[in-house]
């Protein structure tokens with residue numbers, strides 16, 4: 001807990017840096033470094049954060065000399081989370097009776113840490129009704145954009161903004177409307193946004209707004225800090241500091257809120273683990289909604305990924321008559337690259353579209 005307190009302090013210092021400095025946290029891979037989402041969340045990415053030299057390379061991206069104490073703290077924290085993560089993955093493989101595979105599996109992975117800040121939403125209400133007419137499967141993703149137009153969704157929105165006294169001198173009001181729709185069955189034609197998805201609207205700036213259009217009232221959400229997505233990783237260990245926001249979708253399609261508790265972390269399975277385990281461990285949809293007003297939420301997560309060149313292929317013990325092979329063997333790099341293509345983004349399930357046996361590819 002003491003270490004978590006120090007990590008929180010470090011996060012406050014890191015996020016307080018000027019934007020130009022934060023943007024120097026780059027990585028050759030898309031969205032693997034610093035990025036911000038709709039002005040509601042921002043995050044840093046640190047590859048191999050559990051290795052001191054690598055953690056120090058991260059602080060050197062931000063300060064010319066780096067920051068030795070922050071590097072050390074990040075490394076220590078990543079190391080602790082990695083220990084826990086390896087224990088979890090070991091238990092999973094043991095519980096399926098594939099102990100022989102543990103060493104090979106653990107040696108085929110690396111870590112990436114993400115430090116996240118979600119800003120408090122404005123202290124004003126907005127009410128919005130949005131009619132969405134979607135003729136295509138829309139896929140949402142962790143990388144920030146619910147691509148309304150790209151997904152072939154058509155949406156019309158009329159926004160009436162009522163700028164109140166408390167706007168101060170912020171006269172530039174920024175309004176965005178997005179659609180976040182989980183299509184889990186094959187939907188052709190009109191999609192009833194109310195029944196099948198979430199339409200989201202966000203307003204940045206101190207305004208009271210009223211957006212309305214279309215016949216259907218949708219579930220409008222002004223607090224979506226991170227749209228619904230599945231992680232592409234094997235596993236993720238998430239620590240949310242005091243302010244809750246993480247929501248996970250159950251198999252029944254119900255969103256449950258995961259409350260933060262002291263000294264508690266959340267383990268979440270990603271697509272790579274789902275594929276490796278022949279679908280036995282599904283990767284759940286999750287999202288972040290910060291509903292507490294005027295609160296800033298900090299979270300830190302350590303994700304494990306398969307190393308480049310390692311072929312993910314379900315061990316034969318996980319394949320039988322009751323569980324036919326669900327995914328074709330693949331290199332994680334190719335899944336990751338596919339995820340960042342138009343087709344990958346549009347697919348209701350990136351994993352299924354990329355290597356699902358039923359995808360017929």
Ligand SMILES: O=C(O)CCC(=O)C(=O)O
Pocket residue numbers: 114116142226231238240245246286287288299301
């Ligand atoms: O902030 C959180 O609790 C979760 C973040 C998340 O889902 C992600 O980075 O993939």
Ligand SMILES: [Fe+2]
Pocket residue numbers: 142229230231286
């Ligand atoms: Fe996630």
